[in-house]
Amino acid sequence: xxxxxxxxxxxxxxxxxxxxxxxxxxxxxxxxxxxxxxxxxxxxxxxxxxxxxxxxxxxxxxxxxxxxxxxxxxxxxxxxxxxxxxxxxxxxxxxxxxxxxxxxxxxxxxxxxxxxxxxxxxxxxxxxxxxxxxxxxxxxxxxxxxxxxxxxxxxxxxxxxxxxxxxxxxxxxxxxxxxxxxxxxxxxxxxxxxxxxxxxxxxxxxxxxxxxxxxxxxxxxxxxxxxxxxxxxxxxxxxxxxxxxxxxxxxxxxxxxxxxxxxxxxxxxxxxxxxxxxxxxxxxxxxxxxxxxxxxxxxxxxxxxxxxxxxxxxxxxxxxxxxxxxxxxxxxxxxxxxxxxxxxxxxxxxxxxxxxxxxxxxxxxxxxxxxxxxxxxxxxxxxxxxxxxxxxxxxxxxxxxxxxxxxxxxxxxxxxxxxxxxxxxxxxxxxxxxxxxxxxxxxxxxxxxxxxxxxxxxxxxxxxxxxxxxxxxxxxxxxxxxxxxxxxxxxxxxx
Numbered sequence: 001x002x003x004x005x006x007x008x009x010x011x012x013x014x015x016x017x018x019x020x021x022x023x024x025x026x027x028x029x030x031x032x033x034x035x036x037x038x039x040x041x042x043x044x045x046x047x048x049x050x051x052x053x054x055x056x057x058x059x060x061x062x063x064x065x066x067x068x069x070x071x072x073x074x075x076x077x078x079x080x081x082x083x084x085x086x087x088x089x090x091x092x093x094x095x096x097x098x099x100x101x102x103x104x105x106x107x108x109x110x111x112x113x114x115x116x117x118x119x120x121x122x123x124x125x126x127x128x129x130x131x132x133x134x135x136x137x138x139x140x141x142x143x144x145x146x147x148x149x150x151x152x153x154x155x156x157x158x159x160x161x162x163x164x165x166x167x168x169x170x171x172x173x174x175x176x177x178x179x180x181x182x183x184x185x186x187x188x189x190x191x192x193x194x195x196x197x198x199x200x201x202x203x204x205x206x207x208x209x210x211x212x213x214x215x216x217x218x219x220x221x222x223x224x225x226x227x228x229x230x231x232x233x234x235x236x237x238x239x240x241x242x243x244x245x246x247x248x249x250x251x252x253x254x255x256x257x258x259x260x261x262x263x264x265x266x267x268x269x270x271x272x273x274x275x276x277x278x279x280x281x282x283x284x285x286x287x288x289x290x291x292x293x294x295x296x297x298x299x300x301x302x303x304x305x306x307x308x309x310x311x312x313x314x315x316x317x318x319x320x321x322x323x324x325x326x327x328x329x330x331x332x333x334x335x336x337x338x339x340x341x342x343x344x345x346x347x348x349x350x351x352x353x354x355x356x357x358x359x360x361x362x363x364x365x366x367x368x369x370x371x372x373x374x375x376x377x378x379x380x381x382x383x384x385x386x387x388x389x390x391x392x393x394x395x396x397x398x399x400x401x402x403x404x405x406x407x408x409x410x411x412x413x414x415x416x417x418x419x420x421x422x423x424x425x426x427x428x429x430x431x432x433x434x435x436x437x438x439x440x441x442x443x444x445x446x447x448x449x450x451x452x453x454x455x456x457x458x459x460x461x462x463x464x465x466x467x468x469x470x471x472x473x474x475x476x477x478x479x480x481x482x483x484x485x486x487x488x489x490x491x492x493x494x495x
Contacts, residue, residue: 005074005443008061009429009436011241012053012080012160014038014100014263019060020429021068022436024445026456028427029068034060039097044104044343044351047097050086050162057163061227073229075439076167076219077236079244079431080160082180085138088155095149098159099138102264102299102342106137107351109144113137113182117198119280125194127186127276127284128179132343132351133299136182139199156205160238168217168235171207176243178209179285186286187274210237212244212288213441213449236442239288241431242266242295248434249399249425250457252289252450257395259414259422261404262430265301265377267384269294269393281347281387288438289449294393296346296384301377302404304339304355308373313366321370322409330413331472335359335368336480337376338487346384348484352491358483374410375473378417379480385418397421400463401428415463417477419470426458 006029009020016035022028034056039047065073083101088094099105113122113130122129130137135158143150157165158181161173178184183199183206185192191206210216215234224231238244242260246268251258254272259265271292276284287293300307309315340353357372388395400422404410415422427433437452446452 004072005445006068006072007074007436007439007443008064008076009432009434009439010057010076010078010080010160010163010238011244011430011432011435012057012078012163013241014081014102017053017056017060018432019057019064020432020436021064022433024440026427028429028433030064031429032060032064042105046100046103048100049097050094050159053159053163054166058226065228070228071230073233075234075236075443077435077437077439077442078160078163078238079241079435080158080163080177080238082158082177082240082242083133083135084159085135085142086157086159086162087142087149087153088157089152090154092155092165095152096146101133103138104132104343104351106132106141109137109140110351112140113198121194122182123276123280125192126182126184127274128182129280129349130182131345131349133345134180134182136195136199139201143200153205155207156201157207161207164216164235164238167219167223169220170217172210172216172237173207174210174212174237174239174288175286176212176288177240180240180283186284186292189286211290212237212239213290213438215442234439234443236435236439238435238438242268242297243285243288243293244431244434244438245401246270246293246434247288247437247449247453248427248430248432248457249401250453251399252287252453255393257398259381259398259400260430261302261377261400261402261410263301263303265298265381267296267381267388269388269395277387277391279387282384283346288434294388296387298339298377298380298384299343299345300339300341300355302402304337304341304373304377305404307341308370318407321366322407324367325371325409327469329367329371330416331469331476333368333371333375333476334361335364335372336483337372338483339373339376339380347387350488350491352495353484353488354491354494356483356487374413375417375476376480377404378410378414379477381414382417382477395420397423399423399425401425401430411463415465416469417473419465419474421465422463423459424461424463426460
């Protein structure tokens with residue numbers, strides 16, 4: 001029976017790959033995490049070596065299967081960091097380090113696309129406008145600044161698709177991940193001929209497109225031998241990390257919402273029909289269930305707390321730093337934090353934006369600043385939440401996942417800033433769990449993504465907002481909203 005098989009879910013993140021071994025009933029049998037380097041060769045740049053991803057994945061899969069019957073592995077599904085530019089030559093060798101989603105070097109290219117080509121045209125071609133993190137601006141940057149490398153490009157890939165290629169030898173991409181390249185006609189699910197011309201990209205340089213749950217191929221013989229798994233293991237197209245995480249939390253029905261507090265922060269709204277925010281403040285992407293979604297993405301979320309604790313406070317005791325932030329202090333903090341450590345995407349789309357602490361006084365405490373970081377990220381998520389509400393989308397509740405969601409304090413702050421109940425999934429495993437679920441569907445263990453989500457995703461607890469606390473945070477949010485507009489011109493001067 002297919003549900004007795006094992007499935008590998010891959011979460012190819014920015015700092016590490018997390019691998020899950022899951023059975024057909026959704027039980028996580030094992031998990032392994034392997035870190036790899038992240039390079040910042042210039043201020044605002046962010047790169048990684050694809051070979052480091054592959055090394056971490058192969059070593060991790062072997063460890064993951066230790067003590068288990070590897071012959072039961074039926075499928076592999078990968079969720080991965082989006083937008084990164086992986087360029088291969090005609091021998092399928094990596095040309096240069098991958099330019100990542102949080103890289104901010106493409107400000108000029110974004111201006112060219114949005115202002116010279118025009119936002120209206122971009123939205124008509126792709127349902128989105130240009131953001132610094134998207135792939136198309138990176139391609140234009142490479143064409144201008146590294147013409148020799150650009151001329152060598154035979155294939156353009158996204159990070160998780162490089163892993164799938166190494167597994168199968170197939171150049172493939174799914175619609176959800178391709179949506180974030182600014183090369184896909186999202187509504188019609190095909191490469192945009194207009195965007196290919198603008199970026200000087202040939203169709204044969206792009207991978208074949210699949211639905212996220214479709215099989216792209218089986219594991220190559222030599223790779224199967226290296227990993228100790230059968231050659232007939234199916235590799236599923238997989239999904240961008242946010243779409244995969246949404247699958248993992250069961251966010252697949254029309255109007256369902258998921259908020260993720262990972263390295264980046266997202267608000268993800270599932271939809272059965274295609275739709276575009278007229279201001280393009282939210283991304284309009286394909287979903288991993290074969291339908292669509294709207295998404296707001298902030299570049300620095302849980303990474304803000306990690307930065308503040310690791311680099312400034314010199315501690316990794318995140319829970320310890322939050323223990324003295326009691327309920328009576330919530331909604332009453334005089335210190336505010338703008339979480340724009342890498343610039344910002346949704347909804348302000350400003351690569352020059354920077355992080356700030358505002359309201360510091362001589363009596364400001366360590367706890368005030370930690371609290372301000374958690375609140376600032378929550379307020380920034382609400383910025384995208386407000387855009388969705390302005391579109392007439394009614395969000396009555398949301399799932400909450402990601403590393404930041406493990407903090408009881410942050411959960412409480414988020415529920416009250418948004419003033420909605422937040423459901424915490426039983427399996428808080430993000431994109432890796434969604435990847436495993438997509439593998440189950442691709443292998444036939446479940447008839448559809450919806451069936452798989454209905455069967456496997458359970459809610460562990462619900463965080464309810466408190467009316468009094470929500471009212472306090474409403475007033476705080478109105479103050480927060482005024483800080484970025486007041487700082488915007490200065491950010492352009494100090495970049």
